Each structure stands twice: as C-alpha cells, then as structure tokens.
Amino acid sequence: MSPLQVCLLFSSALFCIGLVGALSRSNAILVLLGIELMLNAANLNFIAFWRYSPAPAVGTGVLFVIFSIAVAAAEAAVGLALVIAIYRHQKNIRLQEANRLKG
Amino acid sequence: MNAALAxxxxxxxxxxxxxxxxxxxxxxxxxxIASWFGLAAFYLWAGAEFVAFAQVLVYVGAISMVVLFAVLLTRRSRQDLAVEPASLGRALSALLVGATVAVVLARAIFATPLAVAPTATPTISVRQLGAQLMGPHAAALLVVGVILTVALLGAVVLAATDRADSKENAP
Structure with missing residues (x-):
C-alpha cells in the first residue's frame, strides 16, 4: 500500500464519519459540523494529491485548498446564522420540527 | 515518516x-477542534505550511468560536446542552449508508493505478503562493473576497433581523 493510498483512505474515513454524523443527528449544529468534516476531507485529498504529484512546484492543490477554506468559512457563518434564525422562529433547533416554509 | 502519518x-x-x-x-x-488540529498537523506533515497555519487560524480560531457561540445562543436552560439520541432506525440507516460509501471509496482507491512519483516532501514558499495568487489567480481571489463580504453581511442580516410582525412588537 503506497503512502498516497494511505492518505486517500484517511480522507475517505473522515468523509464517512462526517456523512454518518450529518445523516444520523437531528441537531442542526451537529449536522453542520458533519458537513464541515466532509469539506475538510476534500481539502485533505487536494493536499495529498499535491504532495505526491510529479510537479509540486506549481502549487495548484495548495491554492485550491486556500480558496476552499475561504468558502468553508463563509458557509459556516451563513449556516450558523440560519441555525440562529430557526431557533428564533421555533425555539429549538431540531431539524424534524423545521418543516414549515412560512408560518 | 509513516508512523507520524498513522x-x-x-x-x-x-x-x-x-x-x-x-x-x-x-x-x-x-x-x-482537536480533529481540526490533527488536520493542520497533516498539512504540516505534507509540506503545506501555509495551509496548515490557515487551517489553524480559520478552523481552530474562528469557526470553533462561531460554533460555540451558536451552541450557547440556541439553548434554553443550563441543562439544555445534551441532545436526545437519534432514533435507532435513523442511526442504523446512517451507519449503513456510511459503511457503503466507505466500501465503495476504498474499492475505488485500491482499483485505481495511482502514479506515485516523489518521496521527498515538496515545499512551496509563501512568496511563490503570493505570486500565484496575485498573478494567474487574481480574479479568483477577488471573487473570494466578494463571496466573504456578501456571506458575512448575509449572516448578520439573517441572525439579527426581527420580524416586524412578531409578538414582541405587536401593540
């Protein structure tokens, strides 16, 4: 097993942990954290492929991860603002009860 | 080297x-937060120092604080921090989906012929990164700036507005 495969298996495991968390929990904040874990697994893949690429001097993987971290920060801010808006509306953040579009 | 990775x-x-x-x-x-620190350590191991420090600054510093604020703002009482466990059916189906995805990904990884070239850890200096960001990727950098501005303004609007017809404002 090559080191690149080890890195890819690591990131797949992280992705699956985030997926299970996002699917199984009913708390909106935990679902968001699971999505963040999946995004981090994707970043890990970029860095792993850059580390073992034939031409690492170009730095495309690193640039991708920088932009991805910036977008993830924006996504976390908007997601948690949405959680707070849901909490104002229905006084809890259980996703099963957030089933009204207008009320 | 591989012991550190493991x-x-x-x-x-x-x-x-x-x-x-x-x-x-x-x-x-x-x-x-500990898990994000582990990812930053992986980036350091792989030779991407700038990304590792960006990970520490953004995730360990900023996103963790936003998450903790959201947790504390959305609880009703001091005992409200524990969430009820997910129902057994949901937990089992989520585990099933996760295991299926894991098996599919692992099979794909082992079936793909991956060309592994270098063994030495590559390095990329901050000067090189800056030249790349300001040269060929300047447009993307500007777009990311616009996205961050719009997203943070939107977050403030979403979290701070009170509805005009809510009960508190009614006469």
Missing amino acids: FIAVLTLASAAVAMALRNLIHSALLL
Missing part, C-alpha cells in the same frame, strides 16, 4: 468519530 490519522479520526457520537454539544465542538 499517529495523525488515528488521532484525527478518533476525535472526529467520538465528536459525532457524543450527546453533549460542547464536548462535540471541543473534540472537533
């Missing part, structure tokens, strides 16, 4: 898995 991987995966399984939200958030 140590980082086990630490990161264990803290992420325990964080997703715990019932206390604060404990989950703190364990996820």
Whole structure:
C-alpha cells in the first residue's frame, strides 16, 4: 500500500464519519459540523494529491485548498446564522420540527 | 515518516468519530477542534505550511468560536446542552449508508493505478503562493473576497433581523 493510498483512505474515513454524523443527528449544529468534516476531507485529498504529484512546484492543490477554506468559512457563518434564525422562529433547533416554509 | 502519518490519522479520526457520537454539544465542538488540529498537523506533515497555519487560524480560531457561540445562543436552560439520541432506525440507516460509501471509496482507491512519483516532501514558499495568487489567480481571489463580504453581511442580516410582525412588537 503506497503512502498516497494511505492518505486517500484517511480522507475517505473522515468523509464517512462526517456523512454518518450529518445523516444520523437531528441537531442542526451537529449536522453542520458533519458537513464541515466532509469539506475538510476534500481539502485533505487536494493536499495529498499535491504532495505526491510529479510537479509540486506549481502549487495548484495548495491554492485550491486556500480558496476552499475561504468558502468553508463563509458557509459556516451563513449556516450558523440560519441555525440562529430557526431557533428564533421555533425555539429549538431540531431539524424534524423545521418543516414549515412560512408560518 | 509513516508512523507520524498513522499517529495523525488515528488521532484525527478518533476525535472526529467520538465528536459525532457524543450527546453533549460542547464536548462535540471541543473534540472537533482537536480533529481540526490533527488536520493542520497533516498539512504540516505534507509540506503545506501555509495551509496548515490557515487551517489553524480559520478552523481552530474562528469557526470553533462561531460554533460555540451558536451552541450557547440556541439553548434554553443550563441543562439544555445534551441532545436526545437519534432514533435507532435513523442511526442504523446512517451507519449503513456510511459503511457503503466507505466500501465503495476504498474499492475505488485500491482499483485505481495511482502514479506515485516523489518521496521527498515538496515545499512551496509563501512568496511563490503570493505570486500565484496575485498573478494567474487574481480574479479568483477577488471573487473570494466578494463571496466573504456578501456571506458575512448575509449572516448578520439573517441572525439579527426581527420580524416586524412578531409578538414582541405587536401593540
């Protein structure tokens, strides 16, 4: 097993942990954290492929991860603002009860 | 070299898995901070120092604080931090989906002929990164700036507006 495969298996495991968390929990904040874990697994893949690429001097993987971290920060801010808006509306953040579009 | 990678991987995966399984939200958030630290250690191991420090600044510094604020703002009482466990059917189906995805990904990884070229850790200096960001990727940098501005303004608007017809404002 090559080191690149080890890195890819690591990131797949992280992705699956985030997926299970996002699917199984009913708390909106935990679902968001699971999505963040999946995004981090994707970043890990970029860095792993850059580390073992034939031409690492170009730095495309690193640039991708920088932009991805910036977008993830924006996504976390908007997601948690949405959680707070849901909490104002229905006084809890259980996703099963957030089933009204207008009320 | 590989022992360090295995140590980082086990630490990161264990803290992420325990964080997703715990019932206390604060404990989950703190364990996820440990997991993000593990990812930063992986980036350092892989030679991407700038990304590692960006990960520490953005995730360990900023996103963790936003998550903790959201946890504390959305509880009703001091005892409200524990979330009820997911129902057995949901947990089992989520585990089934996760295991299926894991098996599919692992089979794809082992079936793909991956060309592994260098063994030495590559380095990329901040000067090179800056030249890339300001040269060929300047447009993307501007777009990211616009996205961050719009997203943070939107977050403030979403979290701060009171509805005009809510009960508090009614006469």
